Amino acid sequence: xxxxxxxxxxxxxxxxxxxxxxxxxxxxxxxxxxxxxxxxxxxxxxxxxxxxxxxxxxxxxxxxxxxxxxxxxxxxxxxxxxxxxxxxxxxxxxxxxxxxxxxxxxxxxxxxxxxxxxxxxxxxxxxxxxxxxxxxxxxxxxxxxxxxxxxxxxxxxxxxxxxxxxxxx
Amino acid sequence: xxxxxxxxxxxxxxxxxxxxxxxxxxxxxxxxxxxxxxxxxxxxxxxxxxxxxxxxxxxxxxxxxxxxxxxxxxxxxxxxxxxxxxxxxxxxxxxxxxxxxxxxxxxxxxxxxxxxxxxxxxxxxxxxxxxxxxxxxxxxxxxxxxxxxxxxxxxxxxxxxxxxxxxxxxxxxxxxxxxxxxxxxxxxxxxxxxxxxxxxxxxxxxxxxxxxxxxxxxxxxxxxxxxxxxxxxxxxxxxxxxxxxxxxxxxxxxxxxxxxxxxxxxxxxxxxxxxxxxxxxxxxxxxxxxxxxxxxxxxxxxxxxxxxxxxxxxxxxxxxxxxxxxxxxxx
Numbered sequence: 411x412x413x414x415x416x417x418x419x420x421x422x423x424x425x426x427x428x429x430x431x432x433x434x435x436x437x438x439x440x441x442x443x444x445x446x447x448x449x450x451x452x453x454x455x456x457x458x459x460x461x462x463x464x465x466x467x468x469x470x471x472x473x474x475x476x477x478x479x480x481x482x483x484x485x486x487x488x489x490x491x492x493x494x495x496x497x498x499x500x501x502x503x504x505x506x507x508x509x510x511x512x513x514x515x516x517x518x519x520x521x522x523x524x525x526x527x528x529x530x531x532x533x534x535x536x537x538x539x540x541x542x543x544x545x546x547x548x549x550x551x552x553x554x555x556x557x558x559x560x561x562x563x564x565x566x567x568x569x570x571x572x573x574x575x576x577x578x579x
Numbered sequence: 580x581x582x583x584x585x586x587x588x589x590x591x592x593x594x595x596x597x598x599x600x601x602x603x604x605x606x607x608x609x610x611x612x613x614x615x616x617x618x619x620x621x622x623x624x625x626x627x628x629x630x631x632x633x634x635x636x637x638x639x640x641x642x643x644x645x646x647x648x649x650x651x652x653x654x655x656x657x658x659x660x661x662x663x664x665x666x667x668x669x670x671x672x673x674x675x676x677x678x679x680x681x682x683x684x685x686x687x688x689x690x691x692x693x694x695x696x697x698x699x700x701x702x703x704x705x706x707x708x709x710x711x712x713x714x715x716x717x718x719x720x721x722x723x724x725x726x727x728x729x730x731x732x733x734x735x736x737x738x739x740x741x742x743x744x745x746x747x748x749x750x751x752x753x754x755x756x757x758x759x760x761x762x763x764x765x766x767x768x769x770x771x772x773x774x775x776x777x778x779x780x781x782x783x784x785x786x787x788x789x790x791x792x793x794x795x796x797x798x799x800x801x802x803x804x805x806x807x808x809x810x811x812x813x814x815x816x817x818x819x820x821x822x823x824x825x826x827x828x829x830x831x832x833x834x835x836x837x838x839x840x841x842x843x844x845x846x847x848x849x850x851x852x853x854x855x856x857x858x859x860x861x862x863x864x865x866x867x868x869x870x871x872x873x874x875x876x877x878x879x880x881x882x883x884x885x886x887x888x889x890x891x892x893x894x895x896x897x898x899x900x901x902x903x904x905x906x907x908x909x910x
Binding site: 496497500501537538539540570572573576 | 839875877
């Protein structure tokens, strides 16, 4: 997931390293660092904004490391889902237990259905649906689309997925 | 000047297109040092032979007026076996079940060490490796650019122009009929059946459109690309195929509202050969309209290369045949 943090550092040499090292140690991937040296706080600290990608279970460890070394964490904003996918389904979507279809996707834990737009023109005619799926990364997005294709075979639905170059990792 | 004696086996729309293109490009060919002399033409019932070279305008006129090319009662395979010539332009109707007469014609040509240029997909989709092997053993040239994407030069692009690149994957639209039907369904918010009927009326779809709309035609072309570009040993049964018959206007509208077109996409990726309707972002180069074909090759050093062009039509297909002929005989 992607994490955005507002931190405050003491205005003495070597403080930025106290932020970067734990991110690196826990195999995070740094996206941006903005060091606002000119916006010194009334407390005499320097605001720093960092954005990095990290496995969800490592975030608490990183925050503990920051606190141990005197880096104050002002706010943490996590964005768990980085990838958004669109898939179209055609067939008897509702009558083949739509709840079950959604549950199976959500149960993966790494992706979930966030929007469903359903068009049912006539009774007994196949319905069409547009599904929006959020996933932690492209690999998980691909996995959940594969899962949906498997479910679709069982339920005789047609899955229209994005072209390969859109899903390429 | 190099004299190339050639036969045209099959004289439907594409065969006549080839004759017209040879006529109109005669001077161009001469300037390249090629004297292309058509010594025999066969349609499904009749044939005409002249070892000194046929008058193509006269044959075209006769075909138009009388529906046949000549009065000789000799089949295409017989011509290949008995008339002395160098090149067979094999354009009989494609047959995906057993390769049809085209397969026999190609084998007969290779047995005699003749070169073959073809637009006939069936034999290649079924017996690509065997045919390549036969051509190699007999020292024959075997060219089939016209089998995939009509005027769009995808095979020669990958094998010659992009030399030095490894082609990693390919995806594209290889059937103009399906593309037309899907585009029109989206434009008119009309059901599938209605737009198939329109396509049939315009001559874009066949009376029996199953070969196109079920993805079979695209699958055959993918088999040829998988073998010719990716060096796979694939046949039709290795392709997973889903056609466009189940697509609804509602699905197209939902896709459109989210910035996508639905297109019948063929792809070769790793060992996977697949035909199915897919979502193509409207700003993607694959989102071409009408009956156009398009293919995007993912290469290791050049990145993605995309080409688009007319995938069908007699003159367009004939242009691919002409380019194959020139590539064999130019110095």
